[in-house]
Amino acid sequence: MGKLIGKIAAVEKNPTTIDDFYFWTDKNIILNPFDVVKVEHISKSITYGVIEEISHITDAASFLSSFISNDFGNVDSISYTNRIGMNYVKAKVIANSSNIYTPVHDGCKVSLADKKDVEYALGLSNIKNPLPCGFLEMYDGADKIQLPVHFNSNFIIGPEGAHLNISGISGLASKTSYAMFLIKAIQQTYLLKEKQKAKERDTKDSVAFVVLNVKGRDLLALDEKNDKLSDKDKKIYEMLNISCNPLENVKFLYPYSSKNESNTYADSEDIQEQIEMKKAFKYKYIYENDKTKLEMMFSNIDDSSQTMESILTFISNDQGKFNNIRYWNEFLEILKEYCQKGATSDKEISVQSWRKFNRIVKTAINSNKSIFANRTDENQSEIRIEDMIKEIKKNEIIVVDIAKLDENMQAFVFGDVIQSIYQLKLGQLSMREDIPQKIIVFIDELNKYASKDAPKDSPILKSIIDITERGRSLGIILFSAEQFKSAIHDRVKGNCSSHAYGRTNAIEIAKNDYKYIPHVYQGMMTRLKQGEYIVQNPIFSSLLNLKFPNPVYKQYKNG
Amino acid sequence: MNKILNFFEDKIPNCKCYKTYKFCFDTKEYPTSDYNDHKDFKVRKSGETEKHDSYISLEKRMKSEITSLFRFFLDGSRRTYKVDDIAIGNRVFPIIAGQIGVGCCERVDKDTFKPIKLENGLVVSIPECSDKDGSDKYFFNNLLMKLNELSFLKQKNLEFKKILTYRDSKTYENDQYENLAIAKIQDEMIQQEKEVVKSLVREKLINQDSYLLKDGSLEYSEKGVEDKSFRLSLIKSNYQHVVGVSKSFNPELCDDGKTKSMAKKIAELPLYSRTPAFLLEPNIIQDVKFCVWYVRIRDIKRTISPFDGIVKIEKILIKDNEMRNGLESEDVDMISANICNERNPVAYGSDKRWANHLYPVFLTESYIKSKYLSDIYYLNLF
Numbered sequence: 001m002g003k004l005i006g007k008i009a010a011v012e013k014n015p016t017t018i019d020d021f022y023f024w025t026d027k028n029i030i031l032n033p034f035d036v037v038k039v040e041h042i043s044k045s046i047t048y049g050v051i052e053e054i055s056h057i058t059d060a061a062s063f064l065s066s067f068i069s070n071d072f073g074n075v076d077s078i079s080y081t082n083r084i085g086m087n088y089v090k091a092k093v094i095a096n097s098s099n100i101y102t103p104v105h106d107g108c109k110v111s112l113a114d115k116k117d118v119e120y121a122l123g124l125s126n127i128k129n130p131l132p133c134g135f136l137e138m139y140d141g142a143d144k145i146q147l148p149v150h151f152n153s154n155f156i157i158g159p160e161g162a163h164l165n166i167s168g169i170s171g172l173a174s175k176t177s178y179a180m181f182l183i184k185a186i187q188q189t190y191l192l193k194e195k196q197k198a199k200e201r202d203t204k205d206s207v208a209f210v211v212l213n214v215k216g217r218d219l220l221a222l223d224e225k226n227d228k229l230s231d232k233d234k235k236i237y238e239m240l241n242i243s244c245n246p247l248e249n250v251k252f253l254y255p256y257s258s259k260n261e262s263n264t265y266a267d268s269e270d271i272q273e274q275i276e277m278k279k280a281f282k283y284k285y286i287y288e289n290d291k292t293k294l295e296m297m298f299s300n301i302d303d304s305s306q307t308m309e310s311i312l313t314f315i316s317n318d319q320g321k322f323n324n325i326r327y328w329n330e331f332l333e334i335l336k337e338y339c340q341k342g343a344t345s346d347k348e349i350s351v352q353s354w355r356k357f358n359r360i361v362k363t364a365i366n367s368n369k370s371i372f373a374n375r376t377d378e379n380q381s382e383i384r385i386e387d388m389i390k391e392i393k394k395n396e397i398i399v400v401d402i403a404k405l406d407e408n409m410q411a412f413v414f415g416d417v418i419q420s421i422y423q424l425k426l427g428q429l430s431m432r433e434d435i436p437q438k439i440i441v442f443i444d445e446l447n448k449y450a451s452k453d454a455p456k457d458s459p460i461l462k463s464i465i466d467i468t469e470r471g472r473s474l475g476i477i478l479f480s481a482e483q484f485k486s487a488i489h490d491r492v493k494g495n496c497s498s499h500a501y502g503r504t505n506a507i508e509i510a511k512n513d514y515k516y517i518p519h520v521y522q523g524m525m526t527r528l529k530q531g532e533y534i535v536q537n538p539i540f541s542s543l544l545n546l547k548f549p550n551p552v553y554k555q556y557k558n559g
Numbered sequence: 560m561n562k563i564l565n566f567f568e569d570k571i572p573n574c575k576c577y578k579t580y581k582f583c584f585d586t587k588e589y590p591t592s593d594y595n596d597h598k599d600f601k602v603r604k605s606g607e608t609e610k611h612d613s614y615i616s617l618e619k620r621m622k623s624e625i626t627s628l629f630r631f632f633l634d635g636s637r638r639t640y641k642v643d644d645i646a647i648g649n650r651v652f653p654i655i656a657g658q659i660g661v662g663c664c665e666r667v668d669k670d671t672f673k674p675i676k677l678e679n680g681l682v683v684s685i686p687e688c689s690d691k692d693g694s695d696k697y698f699f700n701n702l703l704m705k706l707n708e709l710s711f712l713k714q715k716n717l718e719f720k721k722i723l724t725y726r727d728s729k730t731y732e733n734d735q736y737e738n739l740a741i742a743k744i745q746d747e748m749i750q751q752e753k754e755v756v757k758s759l760v761r762e763k764l765i766n767q768d769s770y771l772l773k774d775g776s777l778e779y780s781e782k783g784v785e786d787k788s789f790r791l792s793l794i795k796s797n798y799q800h801v802v803g804v805s806k807s808f809n810p811e812l813c814d815d816g817k818t819k820s821m822a823k824k825i826a827e828l829p830l831y832s833r834t835p836a837f838l839l840e841p842n843i844i845q846d847v848k849f850c851v852w853y854v855r856i857r858d859i860k861r862t863i864s865p866f867d868g869i870v871k872i873e874k875i876l877i878k879d880n881e882m883r884n885g886l887e888s889e890d891v892d893m894i895s896a897n898i899c900n901e902r903n904p905v906a907y908g909s910d911k912r913w914a915n916h917l918y919p920v921f922l923t924e925s926y927i928k929s930k931y932l933s934d935i936y937y938l939n940l941f
Contacts, residue, residue, distance in 0.1 A: 059925070061908025068913075069904035072861060079903040080627040081918050082669045 001040065002111040003143060005029055008039060008104050009088060016103035020092045021049060023110040027056055027087045030140035033520050034545040036113045036121045037091055042105070045098035048113065048121030049091030050542045053520045058085035092518075094541040095121045112139055115147050122149075123541045129153040132185045132240040133535065134546030148240045149546055151498070152539050157186065157207065157438055161497030161538055162472035165446075167485035168502020174530050175481035176218055178500060179442050181548045182479070183209055183397070185242055186440065187249075190395055206394035208436035210417055213401045214410065214444045220266045221554035222399060223250040223279070233549035246553040250397045253388060255405060255413075256282040258370040264401050281383045283400070283413075284373040287328045289384060292316045296415030297364050297408060299449070299460040307353040309457070314349065328365055328372045335361065368409050385413065389420040390429045394436040407448065414449055415460040417441070422463060425474045438475040441467075446480040447487045454489065461489065468495035486511035499536045500546075503528040517543070562711055563683075563941045564643050567654070570702055571689045575646040576654075581938045584639045584741070606836035606850035606876075609888035614832040617854070620896035621831060627666070628897040629802075630769035631675070631759060634923040635661040635752040638931060639741050642941040645685070652686040652727060655740035658937060659720075660927035661751040663759065663771075666919055674923075676758065678751045679930050680720030681937075684740035686727040699724060717932075717940070723747060749779055753789050756797050765800045770894075772901075774920045777803035777873045780843050792846040795875050802894055803873040806915035808853075810866060826865035828855040833895040838876075838885055848876040850886040854895045856902040857914045867914040872898060 006025035010016040021039065025031065033051050041047040060066050060083060071077040093101065097120075118138060119125040130150035138145050155161040164182070166175040190207045213219040223246050237244050252274055255263035262268070274280030285293070295312050303309055315322050321334045338354040365372045376382040385400065392398060400417055402410045421439050423429045443449070450464045467476050469491065478496075482488055485501075486508060493499075493513070501517075502525075508514070509522045517525075521534060521543060528534070535546045564576045605611075640656045663676040690698040703722045712718065725739040756771065765771045777798065779791045788794075810822035821834070828834060836852040850873070857868025872894060876882050898917070906921040907913040931937075 059906075059909060059922075060904070065905060065907040065909070068861075068907045071903065072858075077903060079918075080629075080669065080900055081666060081672065081904065081922075083904045083918070084672060084922055 001109065002038070002114055002117070004109055004111045005031070005037070006089070006110045008106055008108040008110060010103070010106035014090075016106070018093065018101050018103060020052070020090060021047075021104050022088055022090050024086050024088045025110070027085050029087070031087075031089060032138075032140075033524055034136075034543070035138050036094075036118045037089075037110050038113045038117055038121070039104045039110050040108050041096060041100060042102070043098055043100060045096050045100045046117075047093060047097075047100070047104050048095040048117065050094050050121070051089055051091050052518045053090040054087055055089075056085060056087050058083040092542065095123075112143055115145050118145065118147060121541070122544065123539055124149055127152050127539065131156065131182075131189055132242055133182060133537075134533070134544075134548040135236060135240065136544060137547060146239070149544060151537055153186070153189065155538050156182075156498050157440060157477045158472045158475065163468055163478045163496040164480070164498045164500065165485065165488070165493055165496040166479070166481040166500040166502065166533070167483065167504065168481075168500075168528075168533075169483055169504055175500075175502060176215070176444055177531070177551050178502075178533060178548055179444075179479050179481060180211075180219070180222070180247075180551055180553070183211070183440065183442065184247055184552060185240075187247060187395060187397070188242055191248065194395065204437055206434075206436045207438045207440060208392045208394055209397040209440045209442070210389065210392070210421060211397060211399045211442045212414060212417065212444070213399055213403050215403055216265050217556045218403075219399050220252060220270075220401060221556070222247045222397060224554035226550070226552055226554055228555065229550060229552065236549040237552070240549075242552075244552050247397055249393070249395050250279065250399060251388070252280040253283045253383070253385060253398060253400045254280060255368075255401060256284045256370050256373065256382060261370060263368070263370065263404050265403050266401065275381045278381075281381045281388065283385045283388070284371055284376050284382055285328075285416075286373065286375060286384060287331055288326055289386070290416075291331070293412070293416050293419070294361060295459045296412040296419075297360055299411045299415060299458040300408070300455065301360065302455045303457055306457075307349060308357055310349055311353060311357045327374045332358075332362055332365060364408055364412065367406060371409070385416050386420040386429065389417065389424055390432075392424070392436060392439065394434070396436075411449060411460055414443060415463065418460065418463040418467065421476055422466065422474075425476055436475075438477055440477045440479055442479040442481075444481045445483075446492070447482040447484065450480075450489045450492045451487055452489050453487075465489065465491050468492050484508050486513045497538055500533040501525055501528075501535075502533050503530075562709060563706065564654075566706060566709060567645065567685070567689075570705060571645070571647065571685075572691045573648065574689070577644045577646070577651075579641075579644045581640065581642050581941060583934045583938070584641065604838040604885075606838035606852070606885040607888045607891050608884050608886070611835040611888075614829055614834060615892065615895075616829070617831045617833060617892065617896045617899055620892050621899050624893065624896045624900055627900065628768075628770045628893065629666070629772040629901065629919070631663055631665055631765055631771040632774070632919040632923045633661070633663045633752065633755060633771055634774040634920055634927060635659075635748045636924060636927045637744050637748045638934075639744055640934070640938055641737065642683075642938065647686065647688050650688075650727070652688075653737045653740060654941075655684040655737060655744065656937070656941065657682045657684065657741075657744035657747075658931050659744065659748045659751060660930055661748060661755050662923055662927040662930075663755055664919065664923045664926060665764075672919065672922055674926055675764075676755050677927070677930060678755060679927070680751075681717065681932075682721045682723055682744055682747055683719060684723040684725055684743045686736070687724045688727050689724070712940070715940075721747060750789060753779070753794060753797075756801060757794065760797045767800060769800070770897075771801045772917070772920065773801055773803045774806075774924065775803060776805050776871075777801065777875055778839075778841055778844060778849065791844055791875075795847055795877055798875040799877050801875070802898075804898060804917060804920070805871040805873070806912050808866075808871040825853050825869060828853060828869060830855055830858045831899050833872075833891070836886060836888075836891050839873075848882055850874045850876055850881075850891070852891060852895070854898055856899050862914045870898060870915055870917075 006023045008023050014022050035051045037049050039047045067073055127150045129152050131153040133149055133151045135148050166178055168175055211219055225246050234244055257263045271280055298308050325331050335358045339358050402413045449460045454461045467478050504525050506526055514522055532547050535544045568576045637657050637659045641653055642656045643654045644651050645654050660679040665675045666672050699722045707718050723743040725743050759765050810825045811820050833854045834852050836850045839849040839851045853869050853871055855869045862868045901917045904918050905913050906916050910916055
């Protein structure tokens, strides 16, 4: 046994059960929720528990006793003896070394666990397909232990389970950093596999990443080293067996900017440098190829009568005057004609519907005139997103910058990315044989696209639901993040195998999504520090309070 | 089941157990005539070196007593049970079982309070006539030995410490026999208290800087003491650094020689004050003099009766000059101030006697009681 800290107390009001137990401990011993303790049990077995609640009690029968004990409210009163007090701790049973789950007995000794015990108890030992996902810190002072934690990659990027959802308030929760930490770990794992390919049986297993940059320059230097990485962080990376080098094989897709207006927060010189290194490209939308994507502009428009859908079908099928149109300006002109009274004999689509359609499309195209262009010039590194995704290679990371675009345009680009990946995996874009087996998509601010309040027929919502429900078998994995998990569509979060909860607020915790989380852990969620997550994954026997180091790639001040 | 009763029926000649209803007497201790205040308590002499006519305020002294004089706390407790009525010959006697606990706790510092001694034991009190010949001095020892050999007791790792016998030579009513039987258990508890004090002295734990505070009176009657070596007169030197503090007392029994009763004076004792100390020479304890005084530790405004919040303090006079002149008034003040400083925390809500209780004593008592077998468990051994 490790350091003894107390004994089991099974009392009338709080008996030990199959699920949990209570023990008393010295009031000065520092323990924390999520710490693992072990208990001597019958047949020389060991029961492991994870701490859920810690309470301090004295023998004072009421607050009044305390008041009276200070000479009826004299704050200066002193006493020779402090009231007898102790801490009692509620722990949840998570494992038994002999699979004995009868309740632990009163008076059994409780001790701290060592690294091996913790690994066994939390299901962290002998993990197949290990993928570093952070580290655990337990106990305090001389007893402190630190150990790396690994996911079984089959349970986060398939085939057993897929999709990760990260939630937490902005700024402190560092959702993007955690997602990128995992992506770094995955990429390194697959790059190592690549090197050992000859030894690997599953040579087809490969992965690629598509990441959307939604804020400032957050993800626009993934391939540049973080010179400010501290020694402490470096040691943690070493413990986790992850190199401190930045991510590799990164391509950046910036929205095309004209001379007059910039559509990105990235420095134009940096972009130029990246272009010269064949790392950066500028994306455009060309009418001929992308007219079918117009539906993405309607992702937040309620179309219960399906008139918008009728118009979209009308245009996609080149019906009416939309036949033989090549450019966006022509399209807008024809559209304008349809908005004139008596311009069409089609009775199914009213002029009012055409006008509504025109208003939405015209606003989107006119405010992003440089992106909705006539053609791409490959020599100038101008591309279509779909074409880039079509050619995505294993271990490649494509960063699509949408940070400076307006909300509707962001949705349009995200929808395009999602659908392009979906079509690629369905074999509709390319017959290539070396399409990566898994494509991981990371999107922050998922609430914009898969909100509970999104229209039911939103094409983006439909795509996201499709990915979360069927993506695992297709090899499309969604890593998503948002501030408030409760705002996300139930079918989307319900299909995520892993959840990471960062710091959030008390209002959010009161929502139904957090009901299954023990009360004390809920409280902890409002106090989590930066770089700290409460993680749920099917292979762990309990929720884990994980920490992770600062990112290995360059961090810009103020984004 | 009734295993112990079957054993008695089997081993005590010509007896019959009725297997009557078993119950625990009120767990609250009640004094027998052999204990606590004595009816012949007449105080006429001063018990301290300085003569005082009125109350002595302790407030100044309390502030100067930064560290406590008391390091050890002793309490004795017993719980008694009527387990059966037994017919021996033509008479019916009660069998009274008991659990005795005597414990001493040490206050190492403000936050560390730990037990250092615990004497607990199971006893049973039966009439003397259980030994039919009345001359076999080994009868009850043999009976105890055989009782402890019962397999079910061994399985449970239980052992009876003594079989006590109460006098049955006179004819009493049944409940008077019960009182006699309980008194025997009480005497046994007192005996154990004395043994604990003796061991503390032997281990040199108590001294002028580390006093022992004993819950209750020190006026141990010598009437029930079978082992002569435990007579208070012979062991009083053990009590040089021991102070007895009683939560309850009969104020009417105290007479200062001028008026009939001191009850009014005691009742009107101001907060953090003491009465003058009196010399007490109980008739029932030969050659032992006590210094006795009263201290108010709670404001009368906060208590439900005038005697709530007052404790009675006793100290055995040991040295020759103490026997002649009484206890040094300086010592009386020091002890009193320390007792006042022990007033917090309180056991309000946990013990009805909170106003008179001292917290370390309350803890010691709680510790002893926590070591008792549960009433149902114990009763079902019989």
